[in-house]
Amino acid sequence: MAEGRPPPNWVLLSLMLGAAAAWLTLDAVSVAANRIVPGTPHSALDVMNGWPALLLAVPMLAVAFLAWRPHDKGLRLSLAAVVALLTLLPLWLSAATSVLVTSDMPQARVAIGASLWLLLFLLLLALIELRTRLGLSRATAWLLLIPVVAGWWVALSLWLEPLALLREYQARSDQFIGALGTHLMLVGAAVAASLILAVLLVLAMRRHAGVRRVGFGVLNFLQTIPSLALFGLLLAPLAWLGARFDWLASIGVGGIGWAPAFLALLGYSLLPMVRNIHVALEEVDPAVIESAHGMGMSRRQVFLQVRLPLALPVVLEGLRITTVQAIGLTAVAALIGAGGLGTFIFQGLGQAAMDMVLLGALPIIALALLADALFGSLSECLRPGGAA
Amino acid sequence: MKSTALDARRITPLARARRWLTPLAWLALLLLSAGMGQLEWLFRLIEPDVRAVVYRRSGFFALLGQHILVVGVASLLAVVLGVGAAIAVTRPAGRDFLPLVSQLASIGQTFPPVAVLALAVPVLGFGTLPIIVALLLYGLLPIVRNTLAGIGSIPAEVHEAARGMGMTAGQVLRQVELPLAAPVILAGIRTSVTINIATAALGATVGASNLGDPIITGIVNGNTAYIVQGAVLIGLLALAVDSGFERLLRRG
Numbered sequence: 001m002a003e004g005r006p007p008p009n010w011v012l013l014s015l016m017l018g019a020a021a022a023w024l025t026l027d028a029v030s031v032a033a034n035r036i037v038p039g040t041p042h043s044a045l046d047v048m049n050g051w052p053a054l055l056l057a058v059p060m061l062a063v064a065f066l067a068w069r070p071h072d073k074g075l076r077l078s079l080a081a082v083v084a085l086l087t088l089l090p091l092w093l094s095a096a097t098s099v100l101v102t103s104d105m106p107q108a109r110v111a112i113g114a115s116l117w118l119l120l121f122l123l124l125l126a127l128i129e130l131r132t133r134l135g136l137s138r139a140t141a142w143l144l145l146i147p148v149v150a151g152w153w154v155a156l157s158l159w160l161e162p163l164a165l166l167r168e169y170q171a172r173s174d175q176f177i178g179a180l181g182t183h184l185m186l187v188g189a190a191v192a193a194s195l196i197l198a199v200l201l202v203l204a205m206r207r208h209a210g211v212r213r214v215g216f217g218v219l220n221f222l223q224t225i226p227s228l229a230l231f232g233l234l235l236a237p238l239a240w241l242g243a244r245f246d247w248l249a250s251i252g253v254g255g256i257g258w259a260p261a262f263l264a265l266l267g268y269s270l271l272p273m274v275r276n277i278h279v280a281l282e283e284v285d286p287a288v289i290e291s292a293h294g295m296g297m298s299r300r301q302v303f304l305q306v307r308l309p310l311a312l313p314v315v316l317e318g319l320r321i322t323t324v325q326a327i328g329l330t331a332v333a334a335l336i337g338a339g340g341l342g343t344f345i346f347q348g349l350g351q352a353a354m355d356m357v358l359l360g361a362l363p364i365i366a367l368a369l370l371a372d373a374l375f376g377s378l379s380e381c382l383r384p385g386g387a388a
Numbered sequence: 389m390k391s392t393a394l395d396a397r398r399i400t401p402l403a404r405a406r407r408w409l410t411p412l413a414w415l416a417l418l419l420l421s422a423g424m425g426q427l428e429w430l431f432r433l434i435e436p437d438v439r440a441v442v443y444r445r446s447g448f449f450a451l452l453g454q455h456i457l458v459v460g461v462a463s464l465l466a467v468v469l470g471v472g473a474a475i476a477v478t479r480p481a482g483r484d485f486l487p488l489v490s491q492l493a494s495i496g497q498t499f500p501p502v503a504v505l506a507l508a509v510p511v512l513g514f515g516t517l518p519i520i521v522a523l524l525l526y527g528l529l530p531i532v533r534n535t536l537a538g539i540g541s542i543p544a545e546v547h548e549a550a551r552g553m554g555m556t557a558g559q560v561l562r563q564v565e566l567p568l569a570a571p572v573i574l575a576g577i578r579t580s581v582t583i584n585i586a587t588a589a590l591g592a593t594v595g596a597s598n599l600g601d602p603i604i605t606g607i608v609n610g611n612t613a614y615i616v617q618g619a620v621l622i623g624l625l626a627l628a629v630d631s632g633f634e635r636l637l638r639r640g
Contacts (some may be wrong), residue, residue, distance in 0.1 A: 226603070232603050328502055332590065345503075358507070364500055369495070
């Protein structure tokens with residue numbers, strides 16, 4: 001710093017050196033002849049004498065080198081290098097697959113190994129770090145992911161047929177689409193219903209202190225019951241209801257299925273939703289309300305034109321928490337026969353078929369991250385004063 | 389330290405014991421309920437038609453012990469790692485990592501624990517280890533976030549005053565930053581532990597034996613009494629721990 005040079009960016013430096021080390025030493029892929037036998041691991045250096053792997057290590061070391069004396073142009077170059085690396089990885093995987101899987105192995109499965117997972121993780125961390133350092137907006141970050149997604153898409157649809165995850169998907173694509181649909185339906189229905197109920201509840205709470213006390217007490221209590229147990233506890237009463245009333249049974253209410261899952265999800269979703277809506281409406285600055293009254297606005301106008309717009313970002317935050325939580329909880333609902341992506345997780349665990357577990361778990365994580373990003377962007381846009 | 393000693397002298401032992409009454413009452417209720425066998429008549433009311441109404445595959449005390457052990461180990465590791473990481477990135481040497489760590493902490497919160505658990509199984513195999521890892525990862529985030537917030541909210545003047553008094557960096561951390569941030573850190577640990585007590589039940593799906601066992605068995609066999617037994621014990625454990633934390637927080 002004494003010479004006026006910026007200090008090294010230790011974050012990028014260590015991320016990239018770690019990435020290069022993991023990439024060149026750990027196992028990148030494993031190849032199995034079919035679904036049952038365990039795979040043979042291969043390191044990235046085993047593929048084509050290691051040349052492609054070394055070639056990919058060059059940009060990693062280059063970014064590490066640039067991080068030693070970081071400046072704005074260098075950071076932009078690093079960003080380009082990281083995006084390029086993420087885009088090239090599926091191509092490397094395709095090349096590795098074509099070399100390692102010979103024509104006498106029609107059922108061969110290629111699984112992604114530790115080094116490739118770790119590399120993906122570290123590169124994404126580098127992307128986050130670069131985005132923060134360069135102060136890029138959310139929209140730019142999304143644009144940066146387009147070539148990456150495109151690269152994976154092309155590789156998956158053209159060359160990566162033996163990839164274990166893809167084979168698992170193709171073997172049950174109808175089931176997967178169905179499960180995804182059920183998952184999204186359950187989450188959507190629970191979140192929508194909890195939003196409506198929460199609004200009504202909060203309006204009642206604002207009128208009567210008693211409702212507020214009892215309401216929060218009950219909702220807090222609900223959260224201490226483990227999700228697994230709440231799902232289970234609803235089985236018997238709903239089975240009884242389904243058996244008792246034919247019209248309920250005809251819409252699918254019974255011991256197992258969507259009904260207990262929906263009710264449990266609704267119960268869990270209510271607390272974050274009610275809390276956020278309540279806080280959102282309570283915490284609007286009284287001076288603002290007073291000046292609105294002073295301007296001659298009616299109660300109704302104050303609520304619609306002042307309170308609501310100011311409260312909206314906090315409400316969206318509640319929606320974000322609730323949706324992300326519901327996506328995870330719906331996975332557990334598979335245990336009580338509600339369907340959804342959790343089915344693959346628990347079936348896979350039962351059969352010790354890890355590809356199937358991944359087929360359930362990875363989309364759930366992706367959905368949760370996507371919902372998080374979506375609501376995050378939305379509340380950024382709606383914040384008073386426009387996008388930050 | 390000195391002020392708490394003074395407080396303790398002013399308050400009679402009886403009053404001090406009374407302050408711990410709520411957590412102790414929950415604990416007593418928890419231990420009593422673990423003797424489920426005595427309550428057979430009660431569960432007979434829930435499930436009049438099945439032969440076995442009390443889960444007997446293993447004792448409730450053993451399951452409770454396992455549950456506490458798993459949550460305890462995971463939480464202890466989460467506290468050490470989380471507070472350690474948050475302290476490291478707020479030191480001058482580690483400050484570069486601060487944005488990344490706080491971003492990671494918020495991203496990690498979106499990972500559903502079931503999915504983390506599912507991903508841990510291929511790497512670690514079935515049993516207790518994957519659930520400890522999943523709980524550790526999930527419990528890390530509230531702790532990191534709160535420690536960062538607690539240390540970050542200390543005004544710069546306080547730092548300057550401490551340095552001006554001739555304190556070393558280590559002394560500032562131990563005698564100024566950590567005591568001031570303690571309530572916020574403790575609140576983070578509380579959130580983390582109470583969430584983990586409920587989440588640990590999921591471990592039963594990957595072969596870890598704990599209070600989730602009766603719940604899973606109950607779901608599979610359609611025996612509501614089993615589910616109630618597991619749920620009641622987990623709920624009581626969560627309430628006991630939570631009220632204990634509340635006491636600690638109110639004193640601090």
